[in-house]
Amino acid sequence: MAGYRLAREYRQRNADATVLLICPDGGQLLQASAAEMADTLGIAVLNNTRVTEIDRLNGNLETPLGRFVFERLMLATDA
DSSP states (O other), X not given: OHHHHHHHHHHHHOTTOOOEEEXXXXXXXXXXXXXXXXXXXXXXXXXXXXXXXXXXXXXXXXXXXXXXXXXXXXXXXOX
């Protein structure tokens, strides 16, 4: 939920930015599926994926699906 809120706020300020939301779970919400949220916000979502390493100096992160390059990295955690 926190990731979607952050993506929504970021999207309002940066309409043309590429946004990738990586969720360690299925990314499901009570009111919408992960695919519906991605479509609504204009973002890409990787479900059931954990970040295994973050390299801030080189601007990339590792997941079991491979390496992703980023310009900005935002972390959102649910309580």
